[in-house]
Amino acid sequence: MFFHIILTTECNLQCRYCFGEALEDVDADFPDFKIDYCLPKRMSYDVDSLDRFCRQDPDCVLIFYGGEPLLCVDVIKQIMDNVKAKHSLIQTNGLLLDRLEPEYVNRLHAILISIDGDKALTDFYRGKGTFRKVINNLKLIRRNGFKGELIARMTVMEQTDIYKQVKWLLNNDELSFSSVHWQLNAGFWKNDFSRRDFKKWSQENYNPGISRLVKFWVDHMENEGKVSKLYPFLGIAQSLLLDEKQTVLRCGAGWMNYAIQTDGYIVPCPTMWGIKNYYLGHISYTSPLKVKKISLSELCTKCDIFKICGGRCLYANITKRWSPKAYGLVCNTVRNLVTTISEEIPRIRKLIKVGKIGLKDFEFMKFNGCEIIP
Ligand code: SF4
Ligand code: SF4
Numbered sequence: 252m253f254f255h256i257i258l259t260t261e262c263n264l265q266c267r268y269c270f271g272e273a274l275e276d277v278d279a280d281f282p283d284f285k286i287d288y289c290l291p292k293r294m295s296y297d298v299d300s301l302d303r304f305c306r307q308d309p310d311c312v313l314i315f316y317g318g319e320p321l322l323c324v325d326v327i328k329q330i331m332d333n334v335k336a337k338h339s340l341i342q343t344n345g346l347l348l349d350r351l352e353p354e355y356v357n358r359l360h361a362i363l364i365s366i367d368g369d370k371a372l373t374d375f376y377r378g379k380g381t382f383r384k385v386i387n388n389l390k391l392i393r394r395n396g397f398k399g400e401l402i403a404r405m406t407v408m409e410q411t412d413i414y415k416q417v418k419w420l421l422n423n424d425e426l427s428f429s430s431v432h433w434q435l436n437a438g439f440w441k442n443d444f445s446r447r448d449f450k451k452w453s454q455e456n457y458n459p460g461i462s463r464l465v466k467f468w469v470d471h472m473e474n475e476g477k478v479s480k481l482y483p484f485l486g487i488a489q490s491l492l493l494d495e496k497q498t499v500l501r502c503g504a505g506w507m508n509y510a511i512q513t514d515g516y517i518v519p520c521p522t523m524w525g526i527k528n529y530y531l532g533h534i535s536y537t538s539p540l541k542v543k544k545i546s547l548s549e550l551c552t553k554c555d556i557f558k559i560c561g562g563r564c565l566y567a568n569i570t571k572r573w574s575p576k577a578y579g580l581v582c583n584t585v586r587n588l589v590t591t592i593s594e595e596i597p598r599i600r601k602l603i604k605v606g607k608i609g610l611k612d613f614e615f616m617k618f619n620g621c622e623i624i625p
C-alpha cells in the first residue's frame with residue numbers, strides 16, 4: 252500500500268492555483284460534509300506508532316507530503332531512520348531540498364518536484380525566484396549522488412502551453428527531466444470556473460497541445476528508440492497495449508493509496524484532509540492492509556470511457572466543486588487524451604514488433620503520486 256504522510260499543513264510558497272485559489276474560495280464551504288478545520292499544523296502522533304502501522308504491510312511505501320514536507324526535515328529523518336517502509340518518496344516544492352543531507356536524499360526512491368515548465372511560467376505561478384532556487388537544489392542533489400527518479404510535477408492551467416512546456420522540461424540547458432507528470436487545476440475549487448476561461452483554453456490550447464505532444468512522444472520512440480516517461484501517456488498507452496480494463500482510480504486514491512493526516516487519521520487522498528465523512532481509520536488501530544475502500548459515484552462508473560479513464564479524481568467526483576457542465580469540459584480533455592493515444596497504438600505496436608522499443612519501456616511504479624489522468 253502507498254501512504255502520503257502529511258507532515259505539516261503549512262507551506263512556504265503562495266502559489267496561484269493553491270494559496271491564491273484558497274483566498275478566492277474562502278466563503279465556499281462544504282455543506283454536504285463534516286469538516287475538521289482544526290487539524291494540528293505538524294504531525295501530532297509519534298514515529299513509533301507510524302512504524303507499528305507500516306510493519307503490518309511488507310510493501311508499505313511512504314510518500315512525504317504537506318503543505319511542504321521539507322519544513323519538517325528532522326521528522327523526515329526520524330521516519331527514514333526508524334520506520335520500516337519498502338520505499339520512501341517525497342513530493343516537494345524543492346525550495347528546501349538543500350536542507351536534507353545527501354545520506355537521506357540518496358535513499359529516496361523518487362522525488363516529485365513541483366515545477367510548471369520554464370522560468371517565466373514557474374515563477375508566474377509559484378512566485379519570483381522559485382525556479383532558480385529549485386533548479387539549483389536539483390543540480391546540488393544530483394551532484395551529491397541522488398540517482399533515483401526525478402519527476403517534474405506540473406500544475407497546469409490557462410497560462411500553460413502544454414506542448415511547449417513539457418518539451419522544455421524534457422530538453423533544456425538548465426536541467427532536463429526524464430520523467431514528467433502534470434495535473435489540471437480543474438474541479439478543485441468552487442468559485443474559480445466563472446472567473447477563468449477554462450473552456451476556451453482547454454478546447455483551443457490544451458487539447459490540441461496534447462495531440463501534438465502525443466505525436467512528438469511517438470516520433471521520439473521511432474527516431475531515438477526511447478519511451479519518455481510522460482506519465483499520463485505512459486499509463487494509458489500501457490493499458491491499451493495490454494488490453495487492460497481500468498475499473499478503479501489510476502491514482503489509487505481510496506483503494507491503494509491513502510493519506511495520513513497530521514493527527515493520524517487516514518483519508519483516501521491528501522486533498523481530502525479534514526473531511527470527516529471520509530475518515531477511514533487511524534494509524535493507532537487500523538491495519539494498513541484493511542483500510543476501507545471507497546468507490547466512485549455513477550458520474551464515472553456509467554461513463555462510456557470509464558474502463559480506460561478509471562475515474563480521474565476521487566476528490567472531484569465526491570465534492571463536485573464544478574457543475575456537471577463545467578466538469579464535462581475536463582472529461583473532454585480525458586477523451587481527447589485517450590483518443591489521441593489510441594490512434595497512435597498501431598504505430599507503437601509496430602515499433603515493439605520490430606524491437607525498436609519494448610513493452611517493458613512502458614512500466615512504471617504505479618501509485619507513486621502521479622495520477623496518470625491529468
Ligand atoms: S471521463 Fe470523466 S466521467 Fe468519464 S470516467 Fe473519466 S472522469 Fe469520470
Ligand atoms: S487525482 Fe487522486 S490523488 Fe489526485 S487529488 Fe484526485 S483523488 Fe487525490
